[in-house]
Amino acid sequence: MTSTAVVAVDVGGTKIRAGSVIDDTVGHIREAPTPATQGRVAVLDSIAEVVRSVLRDTEAEVPGSATLRWRLGVGSAGVIDPETGTVVSATDSLAGWAGTLLTAELTDRLGFEARAVNDVHAHALGESFAGAARGTRSSLLVAAGTGIGGGFITEGRLLTGRASAAGHIGHIPVAAAQGLPCPCGGEGHVEAIASGPAILAAYRRAGGGAGSRSSVASARNDVSSTRQLAEAARSGDAIAQQAFAQAGRALGSALGGLANVLSPEAIVIGGGLAGAGDHWRQPLREAFESELIPAVRGLELRPAELGQDAALLGAASLWSTDTGSTDTGEACTNEETE
Amino acid sequence: MTSTAVVAVDVGGTKIRAGSVIDDTVGHIREAPTPATQGRVAVLDSIAEVVRSVLRDTEAEVPGSATLRWRLGVGSAGVIDPETGTVVSATDSLAGWAGTLLTAELTDRLGFEARAVNDVHAHALGESFAGAARGTRSSLLVAAGTGIGGGFITEGRLLTGRASAAGHIGHIPVAAAQGLPCPCGGEGHVEAIASGPAILAAYRRAGGGAGSRSSVASARNDVSSTRQLAEAARSGDAIAQQAFAQAGRALGSALGGLANVLSPEAIVIGGGLAGAGDHWRQPLREAFESELIPAVRGLELRPAELGQDAALLGAASLWSTDTGSTDTGEACTNEETE
Structure with a gap:
């Protein structure tokens, strides 16, 4: 820096x-x-x-x-x-x-x-240079929230891609999302099952929040945000737990496949879902590890460290010589994910 | 060069x-x-x-x-x-x-x-600098044959990855391979449905080559290589056609997801299966294109151009200054795929 x-x-x-x-x-x-x-x-x-x-x-x-x-x-x-x-x-x-x-x-x-x-790429640059992946030359940031986005750093530089379009890790097809519509216009992508809104939708499809017909219970169970759903899961709502587990498994599987291709030194998990708790994190980790080939095993998912400051530190790093960004302004693209 | x-x-x-x-x-x-x-x-x-x-x-x-x-x-x-x-x-x-x-x-x-x-990475370097992806700064080579391997070039440099393990694109999970054992020891990866041996196995699982009980027909239908199976598909063997189509769709879907993450300028298809014909190539292309997000659309699958010479030109390019390989010897890993 x-x-x-x-x-x-x-x-x-x-x-x-x-x-x-x-x-x-x-x-x-x-x-x-x-x-x-x-x-x-x-x-x-x-x-x-x-x-x-x-x-x-x-x-x-x-x-x-x-x-x-x-x-x-x-x-x-x-x-x-x-x-x-x-x-x-x-x-x-x-x-x-x-x-x-x-x-x-x-x-x-x-x-x-x-x-x-792009903001997700700023986030990736921040965690790479100053956060959970500092000291590495290659890392993948995963921002899991309203959408699923990412940024891949290799040799200390952000992968931008043709048309500035690299990093759309939410649009990897996964078996668990088959048939589900994706915000990109396609279907079956991991974002269609693992984003915050997708988890809420899965909860409702499975009858979540409608367990009791009493008006008091209905009001109590009227879950309208991923945060509330995470609280419901922690309080023992089995349908909420299942929705998080299914999302975690789908994302973990997609990230495991990506790890076999990129073999980064670190994968950093950030975004609003990163705080969703063990009902999400544990299946995420298990599915991830189950996909890894022997040569890639040992790679761990790390929690993001910088919170909202990651994007600020990453945006600032565009002026840092060791990002390799001074000439071409390395950067990228993505939907919002927080 | x-x-x-x-x-x-x-x-x-x-x-x-x-x-x-x-x-x-x-x-x-x-x-x-x-x-x-x-x-x-x-x-x-x-x-x-x-x-x-x-x-x-x-x-x-x-x-x-x-x-x-x-x-x-x-x-x-x-x-x-x-x-x-x-x-x-x-x-x-x-x-x-x-x-x-x-x-x-x-x-x-x-x-x-x-x-x-690694030999697949030599292949990727060759097609990148002298073959189907010449003139690009980022490309993904896919070597589809006995295994499914690959090499990703970005900013003119080969992605090596932690433990020299990058490029294992055969080990991306895909829906069509769920439950099928993969040579890596895991299951459900694209190589388990889309490699040459996997296509032969799918053909046999579906009863291919056993249509007639007469010894003459059995001998004629005793398909023992992917090349023979490709001939059977061209000759109208519907089970062979289906095995190739299923493999092409699975690989195309995995590559589409990868394109959304990497957004390379070119994806080059090489390896023994590249000559398998339209029963494989057409579903491959359709599945690939159906996964692309709008920002990545327009990216096309290109046939490899250099054949066996790709690996030689790529290995020679390790001594070329513009590969960025002279200091660290950029390179990688993979199973054999031809």
């Missing part, structure tokens, strides 16, 4: 989160809601405003920081072309985001240079 | 094949059977003898070649550590091969420097 002073920003569909990154330390966090329905100009203006707040706070608190040469590192939802700093495509959760000249527009507003990558 | 003069060798379980590679052109091919049951010294001696024959032929035919600085590039069956030039592990098809100090032993015998990679 470098001692360059960077304001790092994580742009998601619901929240803009930014902070200073000086000497690999995140500080002066500021957040604002993403004006996701108001179009690209509103989003760009909000990002710039949050960044200015971070700069004001930093300059007030860190002696000499007003004279630093600041740069901007962005991890954003959508498929981001790191070479041009543009948004290649994005889901409807960010209206008008596709086609945005992200780094150019932010440089116009802020007056300093900017680089950008 | 470079104009370094290289003798390149492809060491398989049944055959040692070598040739000169000068200015990216393969010549002076010599072959010998692999003394596979006679231990490592016999194999090393045979390799050295074949190499000496190539050198004699080259020096007799190419003016000035006796004064060239020769080097040796080896693609060998087994898991090869390219940094040390040793055989990490190997199947029983090459007795005593595991643990062989491959490059050191050959340098001792021949007097010039040697580098080595």
Whole structure:
């Protein structure tokens, strides 16, 4: 990592989160809601405003920081072309985001240079250089949440792929998802059984939450989020436990196959589901290990360490020389996954 | 590629094949059977003898070649550590091969420097730099034959992976192979349904070759190789056609999922099955395309172009500066697949 002073920003569909990154330390966090329905100009203006707040706070608190040469590192939802700093495509959760000249527009507003990558790839870079995979030259980050995304680092560089499209690990076919529709438009992919919404859907398909006809019990069992479902599983709801186990097994199996192909030094599990507990984690690990060929055995799934700061540290690392990113802005793409 | 003069060798379980590679052109091919049951010294001696024959032929035919600085590039069956030039592990098809100090032993015998990679990875390097994927910076070679192996090139470098174990694309789980034993010791992997032996086994499980009870018909239908089975499929044997279609679909599906993760510029299909015909190729392509997410669509499966010379050109490329292989000897591992 470098001692360059960077304001790092994580742009998601619901929240803009930014902070200073000086000497690999995140500080002066500021957040604002993403004006996701108001179009690209509103989003760009909000990002710039949050960044200015971070700069004001930093300059007030860190002696000499007003004279630093600041740069901007962005991890954003959508498929981001790191070479041009543009948004290649994005889901409807960010209206008008596709086609945005992200780094150019932010440089116009802020007056300093900017680089950008997809948010999941920023997450992968952060865990690779500063988190659970630090010290490795190759690692796979898995972000399991609303979607299933990922980022693969090899020789210290992020795999970008043709059309900036690498890393879509949610779209590996798995037996357990056969016939289930996937958000990508296809079917049978691991995201169709293992994402947060897919786990909730499986729970409902299996009759979960409707065990008792009394209104009191119904209200208590009206599970509407993955977090609530995880609580239900911990409280002994067998259908919830089964939905998590099925999701964990499917994801573990897909990751085991991927490990046989990539043989990374580390696989890091992050995203909202990473806290779903043993009803998910144990089947995940068992299915993963059962797929490994002898030459790959011993590879373990590691929990992510940096939480929300991973994407900020990863976005900041775009300005670090040892990421290999200074010339081409290595980066990638993916849906949102938190 | 470079104009370094290289003798390149492809060491398989049944055959040692070598040739000169000068200015990216393969010549002076010599072959010998692999003394596979006679231990490592016999194999090393045979390799050295074949190499000496190539050198004699080259020096007799190419003016000035006796004064060239020769080097040796080896693609060998087994898991090869390219940094040390040793055989990490190997199947029983090459007795005593595991643990062989491959490059050191050959340098001792021949007097010039040697580098080595796994044979499938040599194949991938060859197709990447000189064959169907030339001009790309990222490609995946798929070698479909006795096994299913592969090699992934990114930024012009071969992905080696932890323990030199990357590239085992035959060990991706697929729905169609559920419950079928895989040569790796696991089950349900694509190799268990899509390799040549797996296709023959599926044909027999489905009653293929036993349609008539007359001894004449039995003899005619006694299919004992994938090549014969491909002929049976072309001649209208519906069970043979179905076995190939099932294998093609399973492999296509696994490759589609992998394409969503790696987003390479090209996927190249080689190995013995690549000539199996449309009963295999058409379902392969359809299943592959049906898995692709929108951002990856348009990626096509390309037929390999170099045949047996791919591994020789790839082994020679270990001495080429633009493979990035000169320092660390990028390379990999895999079972045999031809």
